Amino acid sequence: MAEDEAQLSPPESLLQLIDNLARFHREHEEYYSQAPLRQAGELQARSRALKTLADRWSVVGVGEQTSAAAFAGTEDLNAPGLAAASGILFMEGEGEPVELQRLKREVGLLADDVEQTGAWLAGAMEQAWEIAGGLAAYPALVDLLGERHRIIANDWQSAGLQALVARLLRRALDLLACIDFAPAALRVDLGGERTAPAYLYSASELLDRAADLMTESATLVHDNERRWRIFRARVRELQST
Template sequence: MSAGPAGPDALLEAALNLSRFHREHERFYAASPLETAVRLQRHARALLALADRCPTAEPSMHPAPSPYAGAEDLNSEAATALDGVLFLEGEGRPIELTAMIAELKADAEGFAGGGDWLATAMQASWNVAATLLEVDGLADVMGERHRIIANDWLAAHLQSLIATVLGRAADMLDRVDFTPAGLRADLGGARVAPQRLYSAAEVVSRAADLCCESAQLVHDNERRWRVTHTRIEQVVSALRADTGPPGPTGTGDTPGHD
């Protein structure tokens, strides 16, 4: 049996290592995107609450004199409860909205990097898996191993898409003048701001859905990793048992596999 230049022993040891450490790694990524999805959905609901407030809001002609007074015509109690968004008479854009936009951009950058890395890793894994087709003892788990790679590869594409979607949501929000004066001017005119908020909320919400899909794909690998790891472990154990005791040079007397 020939398994490539590295030899069957090294390839199987590497496969055993991957099935151990990457399985644990994926347990994290089966949960982490769900946590991100919850956070994104909270942002989306806060944006919707602000947008829902606008159609009935009338811009105040006599704002409260205190710079720390809440803007009666702009604030939404739901948005304040969800994300802490509070418009103050003497302030500019609420710091919570500034933080949200920065967070969306940071998430976009993170997902883009993760997606690129994972896609490259899956291409390499696909190539290595081809060499394992030569190992008869792994024949029954090759479907599982390739399904893992396919799931992760699709998750990589989803991460790249999530990055694109979140970047666009941040762009949408950057086009809204969130200062009290800016919002009041919009409310007294074309009322474009709420339409931008509705659109941004929809895009953020879709990114949250994609995060859930990514997590589902990775979670689907749990049993497949377990089955694959067990079989590789059995094959490696059998190979080690066939290996004689160390020779005079300290290396194992390994019978030929060609």
């Protein structure tokens, strides 16, 4: 009887490995079920700032420089309340606001981060898929292979979403790069074809979609929590017997 049970169960060394993975990857995924939600909220705030500027610049009558004093705020280009909400302030005689530069820099850094995380996760799931397939040789775990493969599928899908998020963020930056944010240049554009608002709207919509996908990614990873718990409980039960 004991010999039959040993044939049904993975060897102790494999059980220890599975238990380790179930423990630490569950903890790792607890972070990635929350961090993208925070990042998505930050992206939405940046998107709202761009839309606020686009709304303002779509209708405002373009004025002349309102003051010769350095660092005076531009009456026409600044959207009401935006400086208090985001720090973005257009000033006479200045170039692109440093807060807009920071916004673009942070979006670029986020694109790099999610691309790297997605690439790592996709590679890890390739290996996890092969390991999970090998567990079919052990009947004691077969009824949980659906749970294990669902975890892998969720993570793999999350990896794909993160790669797409990186693309969306970089394309948004491409669109923002088409705008000269210096007040003098903006006044020329807004007094003519008024293309800056259109670029801003499109860039903000890409940020919105990226935020939505980051939320979907977090939801997929969060779905794994109970599955990891069930899988590890079975492994520990086998270890104890």
